[in-house]
Amino acid sequence: MTTPATMQAAVLVAPGRFELRQVPVPTLAPNEVLIKVSRCGLCGTDIHIYQGHYSADKLPLIPGHEFSGWVVETGSDVDDVEIGTAVTADINVGCGRCFYCRKNEILNCRTMAQIGIHVNGGLAEYVKVPVSHLVRIPPRTPIEMGALVEPVSCIVRAVKKSRLRLGESVLILGAGPIGNLHLQLARAVGAAPIIVSEPNPGRAAWASRSGADVVVSDPEQLQAAVMEATGGRGADLVIESVGLPALYEQAFDLVRPGGRVLAFGLADQEAQARYHPFKVVLGEIGLQGSVAGMGDDMHEAMTLVAHDRVRLEEFAQVVYPLADISRAMEAFVSDKSINKVQIAVA
Ligand SMILES: NC(=O)c1ccc[n+]([C@@H]2O[C@H](COP(=O)([O-])OP(=O)(O)OC[C@H]3O[C@@H](n4cnc5c(N)ncnc54)[C@H](O)[C@@H]3O)[C@@H](O)[C@H]2O)c1
Ligand SMILES: [Zn+2]
Ligand SMILES: [Zn+2]
Known part of the structure; x- marks a missing residue:
């Protein structure tokens, strides 16, 4: 041809x-x-x-x-x-x-x-x-x-960067298409419980259909819901999948001592967020960024898609x-x- x-x-x-x-x-x-x-x-x-x-x-x-x-x-x-x-x-x-x-x-x-x-x-x-x-x-x-496969590969990389594993609790802030993929791969690795915070009713319903254990639509209820689902400790992993500095700040109130925050949502280039160094030190809290999916991330994402591990x-x-x-x-x-x-x- x-x-x-x-x-x-x-x-x-x-x-x-x-x-x-x-x-x-x-x-x-x-x-x-x-x-x-x-x-x-x-x-x-x-x-x-x-x-x-x-x-x-x-x-x-x-x-x-x-x-x-x-x-x-x-x-x-x-x-x-x-x-x-x-x-x-x-x-x-x-x-x-x-x-x-x-x-x-x-x-x-x-x-x-x-x-x-x-x-x-x-x-x-x-x-x-x-x-x-x-x-x-x-x-x-x-x-x-x-x-x-390209969007899935971003989440494959994020799972690796966040070291999310079997039996860990995860809180996903924002359930747009990307948050939904975080949720699906969290299920695939056996994380539990999976808590999703999403104010948009259509997307909150999508998160429920996709297997979230707890979906919170009212931001006012979030803290209580996370504590209730995690034995009062906070989540092992909190994923910011919106891109709002205020949510990045809130993530540190929702992660358990010894847990991690995954920085994933893209905030404005000049935006800044505050955190409490004292609390991070005493709580041994980790902050990890993850960007895009490349090299092996893409091939692994292709494998997951080919074997129906994501819907x-x-x-x-x-x-x-x-x-x-x-x-x-x-x-x-x-x-x-x-x-x-x-x-x-x-
Ligand atoms: N790091 C990476 O590799 C990477 C890759 C792709 C996308 N992203 C970023 O991930 C983010 C999510 O992508 P998307 O396509 O799903 O975006 P989106 O805008 O479609 O979805 C964001 C969702 O967050 C919800 N939301 C808004 N305020 C909220 C709040 N206070 N609490 C909880 N949820 C709230 C919205 O209702 C929406 O459903 C974006 O910032 C995007 O730029 C990062
Ligand atoms: Zn893209
Ligand atoms: Zn180079």
Whole structure:
């Protein structure tokens, strides 16, 4: 099959303004492959980019970092990938050689670029990626599920960073799509009880359906509910999955002495939160950040998805064609009953 010279792409030309353009199909370096995009998900990061709060200096940009599709062309050095292979990709591309790349802490690499965030991504008919970053989608797994592996990989990394394990109690602050995935993987590792705090009724109900042991919708009730569910101690692990400094502060009142707080929700870049060093020392409380999912995190997430350890049906229900990207983004921004939007490209 020959690849066309140009392709349709959703180009974000300025904050709030997508243009559907005919642009050249990416040309490949020897170690790259070309993917014909099937699905591409939108997430909160895309909203930040769309509104001009993130990566604004990279515009015009083709966003999209949650894509799946099929390999249609390989660079001259690639001899181990068959045309037609179903794939998704690790979007975090570093130099591959530095201290941070060696440790799979690629976001700290000086030359790091994320596909769909810093360089052109999957809201187009084709996207190119380094062959080293391909993640194969097994034959039994629907291609649209492959486009959900990237968000799952962020939670896989978070579970590792937080060292969450069997029998530990966990409190998840915020049950948006990402909080829901925290909940599902907490169940998968055998954490109990799982307490979720979520004021939005639709999302609170989703958390219940997804297996939360306790769902708290009224913030005023949270402290009491957490203490009741944890023998009056507080949770072994508190996950902040909203991005509010006030919640980061509250997390330290809800974690047990000896427990950990996982910093996951993205607050404004300049925002600050306070904590009590004395309490942290005497309580031996841990604070751990976790960002993105990369390298093995992606492959492990793919394995979990392929073996149905996460339920993703409710993430693949709102689907728009590429031509409707502006409508899709506006709906995603304004309607909080939508948990996830996917763009069907092919
Ligand atoms: N660290 C990472 O690798 C990573 C990866 C993906 C997303 N994120 C971040 O995770 C966060 C969650 O992502 P999302 O897509 O689910 O976002 P979202 O905005 O869709 O969901 C946030 C949820 O928090 C709820 N909420 C608001 N105030 C609350 C409060 N006081 N207490 C409890 N819940 C409250 C909202 O009702 C909403 O359902 C965002 O900040 C996002 O940027 C981080
Ligand atoms: Zn994302
Ligand atoms: Zn590097």
